[in-house]
Amino acid sequence: MAGTKTTTGAPTDVTQKHNKGGIGESTLRPDGTLKVTGEFAYSSDMWHEDMLWGQTLRSTVAHAEIVSIDTAEALAMDGVYAVLTYDDLPAEMKNYGLEIQDTPVLAHGKVRHHGEPVALVAADHPETARRAAAKIKIEYKELPVITDEASALAPDAVLVHEGRDDEYIKWVSHPNIVHNQPIIRGDAEEAAKKADFVVKGEYTFGMQDQAFLGPESGLAVPSEDGGVDLYVATQWLHSDLEQIAPVLGLPEEKVRMTLSGVGGAFGGREDISMQIHACLLALRTGKPVKIVYNRFESFFGHVHRHPAKLYxxxxxxxxGKLTHMKCKIVLDGGAYASASPAVVGNASSLSAGPYVIDNVDIEAVALYTNNPPCGAMRGFGAVQACFAYEAQMDKLADKVGMDRVEFRQLNAMEQGTLLPTGQPVDSPAPVAEILRRVKARPLPPERQWEIADGDADVRELPGGLSNTTHGEGVVRGVGYAVGIKNVGFSEGFDDYSTAKVRMEVINGEAVATVHTAMAEVGQGGITVHAQIARTELGVQQVTIHPADTQVGSAGSTSASRQTYVTGGAVKNSCELVREKVLEIGRRKYGSYHPAWATAELLLEGGKVVTDGGEALADLAELLEDETVEIEAEWRHRPTVAFDKRTGQGNGHVQYSFAAHRAVVEVDTELGLVKVIELATAQDVGKALNPLSVVGQIQGGTTQGLGVAVMEEIVVDPKTAKVRNPSFTDYLIPTILDTPTIPVDVLELADPNAPYGLRGMGEAPTLSSTPAVLAAIRNATGLELNKTPVRPEHLTGT
Structure with a gap:
């Protein structure tokens, strides 16, 4: 059994030392230079002495009985140490899942989607592992595939999961429905009779991939106590731990997890991918096992954004006043539940958008199908709804005869507005103001491609360097959209985070260490934690301990929650440490320094000072050989589950709002689109790091652009097989596709949040997509009710 050999590339402490760098300043990220120079150690870079390589064999069909599996030829290969199937799993628990434990570690009896894991191989070289996996012989008996609402809910529909006994089954009308959530308020039927104008629409939202930089990877190292140490790129260490330990047959304390370098996430790492597989192989072989997916396998190794039909x-x-809204949202959850129940809750509760609508009749459902599993992705159900309701706002404004922005402003919610769930918005909701700001921004110059002598700068035209046009048939369009996104986990989830903060003297200087289990996936959380510690403790040097499961849970890096919840935990722990330090000061100096007993004391610039700025003591001298360390939890306000029949309830913690104005130019003859500008305005409550805030908003905006005009996982409707699992065929925006993204940041404090901040990473992904679609519609006059917009949609070919 492997012992305590060094793991090269394992995470180390990150020390940040700045002259300033507190809350509200644009402190640079300590990992930024390493990442842009290629020196940052990602999970795929890890190495261990005597390491084996793991490989997963995946199903080549979407729905089939497994008749037989023959591993003999693979096991006989030189260099192969283990081949595992379902029958080799060591524990009674053989399934896992975020909300419903319906996902088998390895397929048993049948496969339910293309690319489902069936067998594992460990070998001394990655190519040997791949060749051995290819020698495993599996006989399938194919079954009918469920691919859409009609096939899933037909009277004679094949059940994707037989014998369901999860908590949601009693609320659904068919076993192929994962979860449904109605929301009823007022009387939509009666209100419809009083409407002067009614518009209807049917919308289709495509399946989007998170397309993160670093594919799934990790390293499992067996330990002498019979446990395992796992170094992995993930979004939620403790959730992984809760799912991994039972299927390994180990207590949680024997599964020690450490976050390794993460190359982006966007929801795609909330679910288990290779974690259990690497641990199983390491425990079976007694050797460290590394698994690294290639890009092809990554498309099958994580969940995607739910495609949707919206009515x-x-x-x-x-x-121009809204009278009512009716809607049905059908989300394709794929073969396994993942986060589908929570996505349904978000889609339904946010389906009306940031508008005042007193009468609503809403239903959102997620289906089990044999398509790829879908779950969390940035925006989490609110993205699909925003695409539909914003198209509806344009249609209705045109019917009424009002300017599209003014129509939205007339119906915009504000602080105090009741949502369709009956919950009041109890913090600033500047919907009308952010719309005003994006509309007031000067438009980019017209015909900016024109240069001297009638020539054209083709880089500024649709088609770009392909030189497809010199401006003939190119039409400009402008479109607007605004969205609402919840922040944090909802519906009664016990959403908390933990932070351990230590303050001590090293080399004559008071320094702090912050230890959380927060997954740094590129959002800049480690930078913000250091800023909070500098602000609250008055130190300059802050060390961020690697995230692991040796400290309490920090929850998931998702739902725009980490700065709010884990930042809140760091602030809370820092405040408790500060009070302990001041107690030391009172004990040492109280007898002859009256200010210690009477003034409000602060830690600032390495000193204890009064609220008037008078310095009382140097922190290094005060602490001397003493170390103050406190680990504490922090929770936001409680939420409740939505009523299963009416959808009423205070289900969310906080809301984030963003608006976009898109300017596009369309070659109407070839169907090519160039997005010139995507201006945005967003309320962030408090910009803890303004530079990072702008980066997050621009990044989310670009992801929304991608799904508007290029991104879609294409699944064959007859076979449920993925047709484009590569970046050759699944297109994402490059720098040449990304427009100018001017950002207008509002800071309207939420009194219930730490520093008044508002989670803001997801909101830009909502409104950027419908703004681009609105602009293309404005340029072409076409209805365009599907994402992504393709050239054939614009030319009719």
């Missing part, structure tokens, strides 16, 4: 009806009076 909407809105009504308005002749003066």
């Amino acid at each position: 909407y009806e809105h009504g308005a009076t002749k003066d």
Whole structure:
């Protein structure tokens, strides 16, 4: 059994030392230079002495009985140490899952989607492992595939999961429905009769991939106590731990997890991918096992954004006031539940958008199908709804005869507005203001491609360097959209985080160490934690301990929650440490320094000072040989689950709002689109790091652009097989596709949040997509009710 050999590339402490760098300053990220120079150690870079390589064999069909599996030829290969199938799993628990434990570690009896893991191989070289996996012989008996609402809910539909006994089954009308959530408020039927104008629409939202930089990877190292140490790129260490330990047959304390370098996530790492597989192989062989997916396998190794069908009806009076809304949202959850129940809750509760609508009849459902599993992705159900309701707002404004932005402003929610769930918005909701700001921004110059002598700068035209046009048939369009996104986990989830903060003297200087289990996936959390410690403790040098499961849970890096919740935990622990330090000062100096007993004391610039700025003591001298360390949890306000029949309830913690104005140019003859600008305005409550805030908003905006005009995982409707699992065929925006993204940041404090901040990473992904679609519609006059917009949609070919 492997012992305590060094793991090269394992995470180390990150020390940040700045002259300033507190809350509200644009402190540079300590990992930034390493990442852009290629020196940062990602999980795929890890290495261990005597390491084996793991490989997963995946199903080549989407739905089939497994008749037989023959591993003999693979086991006989030189260099192969282990081949595992379902029958080799060591524990009674053989399934896992975020909300419903319906996902088998390895397929048993049948496979339910293309690319499902069936067998594992460990070998002394990655190519040997791949060749051995290819020698495993599997006989399938194919079954009918469920690929859409009609096939899933037909009276004679094949059940994707037989014998369901999860908590959601009693609330659904068919076993192929994962979860449904109605929301009823007012009387939509009666209100529809009083509407002067009614518009209806049917919308289709494509399946989007998170397309993160670093494919799934990790290293499992067996330990002498019979446990395992796992170094992995993930979004939620403790959730992984809770799913991994039972299927290994180990207590949680024997599965020690450490976050390794993460190359992006966007929801795609909330679910288990290679974690259990690497641990199983390491425990079976007694050797460290590394698994690294290539890009092809990554498309099968993580969940995607739910594709959706959305059916909407809105009504308005002749003066433009919304009367009612009816909608049905059908999300394709794929073969396993993942986060589908929570996505349904978000999609339904946010389906009306940031508008005042007193009468609603809403239903959102997620289906089990044999398509690829879908789960969390940035925006989490609210993205699909925003695409539909914003198209509806344009249609209805045109019917009423109002300017599209003014129509939105007339119906915009504000602080105090009741959501369709009956929950009041109890913090600033500047919907009308962010719309005003994006509309007021000067437009980019017209015909900016024109240069001297009638020539054209083709880089500024649709088609770009392909030189497809010199401006003939190119039409400009402008479109607007605004969205609402919840922040944090909802519906009664016990959403908390833990932080351990230590303050001590090293080399004559008071320094701090912050230890959390927060997954740094590129969002800049480690930078913010150091800023909080500098602000609250008055130190300059802050060390961020590697995230692991040796400290309490920090929850998931998702739902725009980490700065709010784990930042809140760091602030809380720092405040407790500060009070302990001040107690030391009172004990040492209270007898002859009256200010210690009477003034409000602060830690600032390495000193204890009064609220008037008078320095009382140097922190290094005060602490001397003493170390103060406190680990504490922090929780936000409680939420409740939505009523399963009416959808009423205070289900969310906080809301984030963003608006976009898109300017596009369309070659109407070839169907090519160039997005010139995507201006945005967003309320962030408090910009803890303004530079990072702008980067997050621009990044989310670009992801919304991608799904608007290029990104879609294409699944064959007859076979449920993925047709484009590569970046050759699945297109994402490059720098040449990304427009100018001017950002207008508002800071309207939420009194319930630490520093008044508002989670802001997801909101830009909502409104950027419908803004781009609105601009293309404005340029072409076409309805365009599907994402992504393709050239054939614009030319009719």
